[in-house]
Amino acid sequence: MPYSLVIFDLDGTLADSFPWFLTVVNGVARDYEFRPIRDEDIEPLRRARSRDILRHLEVPRWKLPAIARHLRALKREQIDTISLFPGVPAMLRTLRDARLTLALVSSDSEDNARRQLGAHAACFSSFACGASLFGKAAKFKTIMRRTGVATAQAIAIGDEVRDIEAARAAGISCGAVTWGYAASETLVAMKPDLLFEKVDDIAAQLTSRITTGPAVGG
Template sequence: MPYSLVIFDLDGTLADSFPWFLRTINDVADHFGFRRVREEDVEGLRHASTREILGHLDVPLWKLPAIARHARRLKAEAAAEISLFAGVEAMLGALSQSGIQLALVTSDSETNAREKLGDAAALFSHFDCAASLFGKPAKFRRVISRAGADPSRVISIGDEVRDIEAARAVGIASGAVCWGYAAPAALRARNPDHTFERMDEITRAFCPPPTASA
């Protein structure tokens, strides 16, 4: 097996939270005084980097921690509205049964993450949550250390450009899913090590095929 540890993002990767985000972002914008997102802006923002998005919305960096805390509270209140993508439980189960350690690094709280994952939370050996917008590299390093994993056999799987950048910052492989927040073209332009268009492609990429019985 090429990887012994897979570090997953949550929102947009395992949990289908983008529709909730679109319903909520302008209330958050009004609360914190940054620019609202117009419907015609959405596709362009999906092709932008995180710093470009912050610049377009005129979000001061010093407000980010308060915005993140507020968003986590809103997600907790809307837990029933956010479900896992189809096939997540089967994919995670297959990776775990193949002997691959699973970790979750997310900007959401661990409480919210475990609630969204449900029974699948038990498949994860490591949680490192409440990551700041640009804080994933430090959390990746901590998870890799806790897992006792060789970085050459670790991959991070996410749905945003910053997930690819964070993986490169710590010298691990990157995987990008095409069903989340960022546009597939924006992800492919960053040349991740793996690009997944369907959930079952993750299973087929990392799990050995079943051997034929004698």
Template sequence: MPGDATGLRRLAIFDFDGTLADSFPWFVGVLNGVAERYGFKPVEPDEVEQLRGYDARRIMRHLRVPGWKLPFIANHMRGLMARDIDGVRLFDGVPATLQALHGRGVSIAIVSSNSADNIRRVLGPENAALVTHLGCGSSLFGKPAKFRRMMRQTGIPADRAIAIGDELRDIDAARRVGMACAAVGWGYSRVDALAAHRPDRLLTRVEEIAGLFDG
């Protein structure tokens, strides 16, 4: 696994929605309103689990979302979350995990298509203070560039870093930059779909994250 040959990992790059923040129920609740506004296919209740097994490009094809609309949809979704932010919470165990990593001297970064303001509000001041780098507003497929920027800003190479996310595109982005990836099974993508994508680690409990930084 990348990162093991040269010593302990020193950089954790987290996704936010579905990894640190339990936002999937909110996402499902607003999705069909967004579909009506932007003219793509609404999601039936019995389709949700099916879509959780698809990668982002297949979801776009299924819902008939043209790529040129993505920036407008993403911006609208950020605004909706800002409106509803009091209903979005961190997963249980996330604050303790961030504290544990910070205590070990691990640099904590977040790369997300969400806004910095939304992320800070959900984290709260105490947890937000533990995050040293934010790469926000990234496009749906723009994470590799953000990962490279985080490594440049921290001076920590790919073999001392790990990406932690809940979607198939998080695994793909990490591979693009030669970084290990831990997939988490409590977010947007189904566990079986994540496993089939063969991440370096597949986690099923938040408490397992700290173990990624053991010797």
């Protein structure tokens, strides 16, 4: 199926934020009284689903909004230490120049997202940020209403199992990148519609199956 709308996740998909996350998460764990992440926990947690991660860390769901706000504030202070993955700017420009409409759905704030993207934020026609841990499906539906694109012509691209689950709940296609938070074999087991092993794969696969729409950005 060709696509005219591509909805990106930010952290772990476009931005290389996992190393930064590991430097701050145990401080957040102390502040909010959940189990810290040990070095030996990292790979098993990358293979786990979000609900299993919460159980392992002993994080009650009622604490999630406060933890998310705290992480956004920390990231805002340290955002200059987090880079986009190599190749992301060129990939975004290629998709824009191919007249694909780009949108961003993230758990982060829109201000953080725009700062992270810098000049490349102009490639995006729409932002739906501040998604809760399990709230991305609603944000995808918001993007669909704004753009008026048919569900069959939209794909959401992320790096976690919850991104795939949210896309399916919203009735759109899902793409998974293997360089982010979740382990590649975990994502493969979810059978996403498209799998991307390199940043360059995104433009290569999507521009080969284009339904054109209005260009976004300059």
